[in-house]
Amino acid sequence: AQSVTQLGSHVSVSEGALVLLRCNYSSSVPPYLFWYVQYPNQGLQLLLKYTSAATLVKGINGFEAEFKKSETSFHLTKPSAHMSDAAEYFCAVSSNTGNQFYFGTGTSLTVIP
């Protein structure tokens, strides 16, 4: 079965600094990969997705992620953090059948003013 590992359950960055959230996946076939964001007391919102087109994927709110097959990684980045980026971020990989996702355990992002 597929799995996702998010390195670092908590990440703190200063406002204006680079955001880097790490995600590694295990998959026997080229996967579909996603990043979701969750604000307090809300559901998850899709940030971006990789579905075997361009390896550099741009999402909402200035986030982007790069699919690196050789490293089995799909790290999320944003050049300049904003206070409103403080949230929980989840990486997810699709199953081989495509019927479900496997989510990572999440990374809580804190932005320091």
Add this chain to the structure above:
Amino acid sequence: DAGITQSPRYKITETGRQVTLMCHQTWSHSYMFWYRQDLGHGLRLIYYSAAADITDKGEVPDGYVVSRSKTENFPLTLESATRSQTSVYFCASSPGPSNYGYTFGSGTRLTVV
């Protein structure tokens, strides 16, 4: 309003009671999902449905029952609630398999006392 809605938003119930969490979507999406979110575990799939009258188990189905007689509704029932089922439950829908990404509801916070 269009979207995916969950009810109730908060629920407290006693051990051994039956409780049903409701999920309703207005897009006529084929796929619907139930996840539970717990600290340290991220999101884990309980059940999913690929169409009306078609349901399948996810990673943690024990103690839960689902049905889907209509495309727009996907209720989740805890037949005899236990304290280990205290969690935040999220419903999600998708027009197709996982490459589409999911749209999540706002969640139901269930406490079993």
